[in-house]
Amino acid sequence: MRLFALMKRLFLLILIFNAIAAHAQTDASEIIRKAIESKTRNNPEQKLETFRIKAYNKLLITANPDSIAGHIDSVFIGKHTPRPIFVKVDSSDYHFKKYISKYHLFESEKVSRYEFAEERLKENILGAKMGGFSQPVYEIMGVKLHSFSVYEPRYELLTTKYISPLADDALENFEYAFLGNQTVNDRQTAKIAFKSKRRFRGGGLFGTLNIDLENYAVAKAEIRYLGVLDLKVLYEFRYEAAQQLWMPSETTFRIAKGKNDSNIKILGATLEFDPENQESSRQKFASDRSYVLSQTWFSEAEFNVPIKVRHVAVESEITDAAVKRDDDFWQQNRLSPLDSRDIETYPALDSISHSEKIESRLRLARKFLNGYIPIGPFDLGLRYLATVNNYEGFRLGLGGVTNDKFSKKYRIEGYAAYGTKDGRWKYSLGGAVRLGNYTGSWIGGSFTDDLQEIASTRFITDRRPFKIYDARAINVSSFYNHKTWRGYIETRIIPKTESVWQLTYSHIEPKFDYTFNYRGKLYDEFNLTLASVAIQWNPFSSYMQTPMARIETEKRFPKFTFQFTQAMPKFTDNDFSFGKVDARVDFEKPFLDGQKFSALFQAGLAYGNVPLTHLYNMSPNNPVKDHIQQRITFAGKNSFETMLFNEFFSSRYAMLQVKHSSPRLTIVKKVRPFFTIVSRGAFGSMQNPEQHIGFDYKTLDKGFFESGLEINQIYSGFGLAGFYRYGAYSMPDFEDNIAVKLTFTLNLGI
Structure with missing residues (x-):
């Protein structure tokens, strides 16, 4: 009870x-x-x-100095064995407490x-x-x-x-x-x-x-x-x-x-x-x-x-x-x-x-990440020094741009390069004048005589990326030569945007077996006058106006990029009439524990009478070789790793790729990789395929798909990746659907 x-x-x-x-x-x-x-x-x-x-x-x-013991410890190997071996005295805690007691x-x-x-x-x-x-x-x-x-x-x-x-x-x-x-x-x-x-x-x-x-x-x-x-x-x-x-x-x-x-x-x-x-x-x-x-x-x-x-x-x-x-x-x-x-x-x-020399190292790191080494009033462009591809062989060159030590109002830029295989010089020379510090506006012009990969998509607001290696270029063999006069204005006058407005006149000469059929006339070279405008819009980012320029202090996603290009048929001696509309959406979501999710959507529409040189190739990165080991090369950032070079071309397309990366995992002291799961897909079609003569290709009407796993930074920045091709365009032989790639992640440490 x-x-x-x-x-x-x-x-x-x-x-x-x-x-x-x-x-x-x-x-x-x-x-x-x-x-x-x-x-x-x-x-x-x-x-x-x-x-x-x-x-x-x-x-x-x-x-807080009081939270640190500040002991001087002895370091042993085999501490729990009967006879541990003394290695050294560890005084890092002692010195850290001594320093932090006086300074922050x-x-x-x-x-x-x-x-x-x-x-x-x-x-x-x-x-x-x-x-x-x-x-x-x-x-x-x-x-x-x-x-x-x-x-x-x-x-x-x-x-x-x-x-x-x-x-x-x-x-x-x-x-x-x-x-x-x-x-x-x-x-x-x-x-x-x-x-x-x-x-x-x-x-x-x-x-x-x-x-x-x-x-x-x-x-x-x-x-x-x-x-x-x-x-x-x-x-x-x-x-x-x-x-x-x-x-x-x-x-x-x-x-x-x-x-x-x-x-x-x-x-x-x-x-x-x-x-x-x-x-x-x-x-x-x-x-x-x-x-x-x-x-x-x-x-x-x-x-x-x-x-x-x-x-x-x-x-x-x-x-x-x-x-x-x-x-x-x-x-x-x-x-x-x-x-x-x-x-x-x-x-x-x-x-x-x-x-x-922290300030000078920081300045050097900033320049290096953008592909330059400052030398007095001139920034040497590292991307011009040496590259290699199937058409030019070794491409050796020199170039760059003047910096603030030369002038804060004017800039001069240019480069010259020589291909050991094709035996030709390529060069560019241009200059610009600053119109406004707050808006970051410049007006300039240039002349360029160089090669361009066929059907490659480039947003003119993008800075040309610097890569210590450029794996895709090694296997690219289809180029066109262009001699281009360019006038442009670049500005950030529209809030949270960066835009480029340009007019170009180019003489185009394909360096592969190709003829364009336009109204019964066959063209193996042609002239194009193109007006283009590209705008990158970062609506969720935060910006700071500094004495030098407006900088993006907090990069937030999504980011949107739009580009419109129109041929000018009645301006100069332009040969064709066509237009292009391109769009891109970038999204990234980093997590505090080191994980990162990213997605990229990109689409393009080319209408009118467009030569193959100015269509879309989806950025393939798989050499045409018989065996897996012959196709091993470096993976690109956003390229299709199982798609063969010159395999697909489109006049309109839509592409989506998603990635999710893990935090770095410690396997042993110097092996700390991170894993990235990748999946890509693309659809496309070709308008007026009969206009393109002498070049065999397929279209993406049924959809191209690949997925893979990257193990990045296994050792000294190098990693390994594997990708698998599936869907309507998978190969009959299982081995041909697999692509094994090397990866490289640069860590400056400065």
Whole structure:
């Protein structure tokens, strides 16, 4: 009986506890519902016509010296064997603690004025200072680490957007719990905890919101995410009684190690993480306790004042004067004084940067990634030095473009190359004049006498890619020679776009057995006058206007590219009348754990009387050889690896390819590959096939498909890939459907 009575009491307590918890949940949800309904009168960007607020930001990569043991350890081989062998003394922890006790690993400061008008919020950077750099790295300075406002429907952390705990549909995606009442700025608030119900929909966000119980505005907020990174943003607000608004007073953002074994690069620093829910075999380092800390203090808020937002196409803007501020400026604008470690860090970073030549190495790396080596006022083009293909043999050359040391307003570019097999020189020479710094506009012209792969698709907004190797070119044998006069304007005057407008006149001579039949006349060479316009539109990216140019600080997807080309039949001695419309959609989704999903859709339509030289070949990359081992070559980035060269041609086509890459996996110390699953498909057709004489080909009416697996960076950047061809155009012999390729991934390490 006593046991029964005890169980009865316990049952009643559970019922009471559940009832209290349910009531608290109901109260919390009701408060959040009212907060969501009140957003229009509590969000400064919705309630106010204009506002202006000043901000001082300090960004550090640092560590707490007290969290590091600082021991000097001995390293042994066979530590658990009867007679371990001593190898060396490991003093890395000791030296790291000694350094971090005096200095930070990285430090920068920024003074900004945020202006809101015409439903746009823009950051004008008034002063910028970055340890180790005479000129700040604008790409770091412009990174948006987190959302400015807690009221945004999609909350952003490190360029990833999540459903906000105050979104219109937040009650469907988050759980809320009442934690008690708190006083903030002498006003009563309800502190409410939130947590996403489903990680996929809510994004894994959790934290607390302090809701003002009078107007249901956010008076304080802490938003967190815990995964491969431990992210925490703390918003503190100041109540402006005259405006009846809570305005930001201080924001603190901290990025620390999460739970994963992937390496994540943040602001140029590498943080290493342990696997979730298991012991890591990776050696622990004192630097594992490093973290990123960004603190912003706000002041001088102004409301409903006349504001005219300039340069609305950019989210942030920095002038040349902002990077040359003196000590008086910083003394007047620091809302939080520097401590002794902050003060000592700047000369320490400057010394390291000077001794390690970090700025010059960074400049070299930027140029190298675009295919150049700076030599005084001239950037040597690496892509011109040496290539090889079936028609020219070894192609040796020299070329490049002048840089800012030559002139910021004018540029001259050109190259010359010689083919050892065809015995001909190819060359190009051109120049351009800058029309505007803000719009990045140039007007220029050039003359080129060179070869071009037949039916290859190129968007003129694309920079010609630099590759240490160009595997496709090795096996290309079908080219046409073109002597082209070109006049062009390139500009970014349209917000979030880059466009090129050009007019070309070319004499085309196919270097293969081909004749084009046009109205009963046979052409083995011809003249073309083409007007083209290409626009790349990045609607979701963020941009910064710098003293030199407008740069894309945050690349967001999808990105769209459109190109229209029209032959001008009554202009000069153009031989044919035709047009082309091309479109491309790029999408990438990187994940914090190192995974990456990407997709590419591309389509083209050529109408009218179009010679084969200007149609579409789908970028094949499989040599015409009898055996698998003879067809082994390097894989291309977006080419069809099982499609034979000159096998398919189309006057209209649509192509889709998707890729998904894994994080890097450690097999042994120096073998850390990542896997990529690839699948591609294309459909196409040919209009007026009777016009193309002397060249055998197939069309893609039934669809071409291939899938494969890449094992990248197995050793020193090299990897291995295999692809399989299937569907209506699969080969009768199983072996002919398989393509084995090498891959190469460049890692500069600078």
